[in-house]
Amino acid sequence: ELKVEQNPLFLSMQEGKNYTIYCNYSTTSDRLYWYRQDPGKSLESLFVLLSNGAVKQEGRLMASLDTKARLSTLHITAAVHDLSATYFCAASSNFGNEKLTFGTGTRLTIIP
Amino acid sequence: EPEVTQTPSHQVTQMGQEVILRCVPISNHLYFYWYRQILGQKVEFLVSFYNNEISEKSEIFDDQFSVERPDGSNFTLKIRSTKLEDSAMYFCASSEYRNYGYTFGSGTRLTIV
DSSP states (O other): OOOEEEEOSEEEEETTOOEEEEEEESSOEEEEEEEEEOTTOOEEEEEEEOSTTOEEEETTEEEEEETTTTEEEEEEOSOOGGGOEEEEEEEEESTTOOOOEEOOOEEEEEEO | OOOOEEEOSEEEEOTTOOEEEEEEOOTTOOEEEEEEEOTTSOEEEEEEEETTEEEEEOTTOOTTEEEEOOSSSOEEEEEOSOOGGGOEEEEEEEESBTTBOOEEOOOEEEEEO
């Protein structure tokens, strides 16, 4: 059974600093997703990573995937307050299974 | 941008009652899903639905739960004999392709009292 673990669970960082959120998954996965969730809101899709070595960037966020290590990272560059949210990674297992297995989430707080 | 619409946004129901959560997926999407998120916890898969039948379901999705696409546009989740532990945010999602490009709705916060 696919398991997805994120760390850290909580992250408090100052504006302008860089940090990385890690997402490990337990079995072969053919795609990895990153979502953002603001309090009481829905899940906003940030990135879909489909292959080993994939790297995607949007603004101050960059996501990468290493399928051999079963690891994805979400890197935040020069954090700003409006990046404060909970970030989830999710993976789907190979062989066409349809469900997403989510990580526990990382609650990110950017301090001015 | 196309959206997945969920109603109601908040539902309060007495324990033991039945509740129906409604979703309107994006019109050209073929795959439909329900997920739930207990307050402060991770998002959990409930069920996927394609071609008018359930294609996959989790252990959570027992006989208490059912899904239906009654009219070609709505996608509903019915929970019978609700329990306190059913209190959660329920998200509907849809995708055009299998296992890719999910769009989540804004969620229904279900509170069982």
